[in-house]
Amino acid sequence: MTPVSKPNYHSPIQASAESISAPLAQLLFASAEALAAVQAGRSLTQALGLVNLSLRSGVQALTYYAMRHWGLASALRDWAVKKPLENPITRELIALSLLLLDVSMQKNESAEPASPQSPYLDQAPLYGAHTLVDQSVQAARMVRGGQKPVGLEAQAKLVNAVLRRFQRERPQFLAAVKEDPLATYAFPLWWQQKLKKQYPAQYVEIMHASRLPPQLTLRVNRRRATQQEVVSAFIEKGYTAQAISEWAIMVQGGGAIERMPGYEQGWWSVQDLGAQFAAPQLKLKSGMRVLDACAAPGGKAAHILEIANVDLTAVDLSAARLERVQESLTRLGLDGDNVTILPANILKPDAWWNGVPFDAILADLPCSGSGVVKHHPDILWLRRQEDVANLAKQQRHMLDALWPLLKPSGHLLFVTCSIFTEEGERQIEQFLSRWPDAKRCDATGILLPQSPMGEGQPGHDGFYYALLERQA
Template sequence: MSTDKSPDQAAPAAATPISRPRGGLRPAARFQKSPSSKQRDVRPGSTVLRAALADELVAAALALRDMLEGAHLDEAIDHYTHEMPVASARAVRNMAYDATRQYGLLSHIGGQLNRKPPVPLLGALQALGVAQLIDARRPVPVIIDQTVRAVNQLPEGVAHPAAAGFMNATLRRFVRERDALIPPNLPDEARYNHPGWWVTRVRQVWPGQWEAILAASLDRAPLSLRANRRLGGQDEAARRLEAAGIGFRRMGVDGLVLEQPMPVEQIPGFAEGLVSVQDLGAQCAAQLLDPQPGERILDACAAPGGKTAHLLEMADCEVWALDIDPGRASIIMNNLQRSRLPLLPQSGQTLPRGNGGTVDAEPATTVRAAFGTDATMAASDRAAGQGHWPVAADVPDTDDPAQPAVTPAVHWGARVMAVDAADPDSWWDGQQFDRILLDAPCSASGIVRRHPDVLWHRQRRDIATFSGTQARLIEKLWPLLRPGGTLLYATCSIFPEEGEAVVSAFVSKHPDCQWQRDVRLTGWPGWPRNGQLLPTRDDRHEHDGFFYALLSRHR
């Protein structure tokens, strides 16, 4: 990738994209605050209700640049907007998400405008400016003026007169030559805003539906809720929403889909655990596994804890909730606590607190139901409809007298552990489980409408890597299932290599395994026999893409 900062206004000699990701997914390594936010005093407590468009473009460009270099888009946006007014943070999120959803086209246009690739941050800002011109919600002179002003506020030595001239010239050229720069015969990546290999693969495996799948993946996902059956369920959640004047649709047994996204702390019943944010497709997992009272269940890759909570809301069972990352394991605890579900402490476990300390699990049979209500999701993220699991700010300290008292010993609840599910020798007690939920790591190709950055982080070879991991996990966990028990294999993928292919290969090698294909799910007409849910939005279904396979072990 070129680092030449000099602008070039001449006709392009060869197509050069605006900016390209360097490869594998990684945390943002060089987050830096937008300098303009401090200069304008736009912190939440300030009297400024909204920053200038130029300031918002700077923050969005920084986030988009980091995303293209491997950072999670949500984390980057949160970092660069946390000192901005809520309205500006929301605007930055919308701009960054919209540019990410159009990045195939924006990259193609940049290749026509730029004879040499600009530095990544300048290229990201150019992409945002072009996206604003395509969107056309503001007057063209305003967009060009504010984007050029944003150049002068960029950090890292990018701001200089030549860069501002480059931005002004290329945006004006796009306005003049728009029709020529966006011809009808665009390459697949620009036309469908998915990587070329992704388009090719979806076309191959879903020949009758591939265009609808790609289009649905670029839709903005709605805010979907799961009602807690222990606290009144769907009826009570509906009553609370209606009383607050919030529009919604009932879907499935426990689901409600809001007509408009909103901050989770404003949703009636969220703080006290009546509702949780969860896609309707993800809600199928617990219903398919069908937990029964007294059973011992393993949720092998449980973070952030939504499926664990749903299992416990359905039955008085014992769920072992595992995640290899201690921080994510603490998120499971937080979400269970907000949902008023008991934790069964595991002796010797130490999980991180949200404030940087640790919580040592209590031994033996006591259960702590510390019902924290400090779970929130970034306001700008919620407003954009990019639903993510709420994360509580802290795990209650077992010695804190301000926290609720220890509840009486019970025999159901969640046993949360930060361990590697693929290494049972390090955590398993030798007693087999009645049911196992394996929500395996995958490409996340089914949840692109919520996480469009997945498109630009994945590479074709990643699919084979994930399928290998999935195959190893199911092999490791199968012996932990008792004869007569059930294992639900799940991924949020639309690629058969991560779903049907993995399960078919496993079943062919295990005579004691039967794939239950004829599934009936309450509130879900026409469950697909192959277990593959594709991203869908209609009157009957509203969900992301998931694959489910229900496997029974013969006695």
């Protein structure tokens, strides 16, 4: 096994002023820089990886919140600043600071009217308005790498002018963006239209649920601990924890995942409740040959191995991501001789398959991620409309490549973390019309993202699940 460094997991973001203790100007600058990187096409995870460690958790809190409300932030900025801003960091700094100033004025000064982020204020980072304006102006004077760009002072003046104007004219700003659906729902317009067409009765609730931060949900490794042992270990350390399904535990209380009780011992893994629906639907029995066709980072592969003593082949195109599979199977005590981890392309089985058919295949395929906005709000601003059709086409080719690898009477579970029908129901209808030996079995189908619903209901991401049996 190749040694790898530990993944840098953090529990879900519940930003609060207390959690953000670094100097605010530095946090704002580093956050604006990360937001500019997302606008340039980088994922927030990648952008955060470049942030100085001392600032990272504060920047993470600010940027995750900002991405969930970026429609409002950018609409306020674009209304106030009509001419194009050349410096991308100043551009995002103004949007971020306007968003935070709107929080501050609502929370500290009970300002009227409400804004589109009003229902989410209890998750919002809170600063005093005066501090925020002052520190945003300081942030506009910061530069990376030493060389001061021309016009830096002019940018600081612009930031000062826009934020002070917002303080004076907040109602006018809000009135100007009131009819803008981007500001209201913070989903790109093409995405809103698609949801409205595909889920006319639920689309507003879907967007709302997707903008609430996730609760921390764990899956217990029943080979190492019982649910009760895990719950007790958390409670003993001062967390709130409760069992919420056969495998899942919901935990409240912050801190680094690696320092939580039972992590080192492999008692549990972090996994969204919706993702925990996958492995149990595969009808696993000991001795089966199982293929996890797109295995990395390995959450569902580990669940398969926790359920039954199967022979598992875990394939993924990315050797780097497969290192995370290996690492988590080792931590969980699941990396026996029954597991083969294989960097390979599932579109080309001739290059890696030995010709012995599988009893079960998990096809958790690459997708738009439209169901997991809760955990990855940057997806909203990274994804392009044309990506959905391209990904659906890729999924079709992958399903066609995998189907002949399945034994007669075997089962293939198709999974995407998308709620777009092109990557769900429509994909499967088309598959069934191409493959007459495929029969659809009972499965979860569409699982829409859900908000936490009080005690013992952590909410979950959105997924699509279809189970197919190969007819003899």
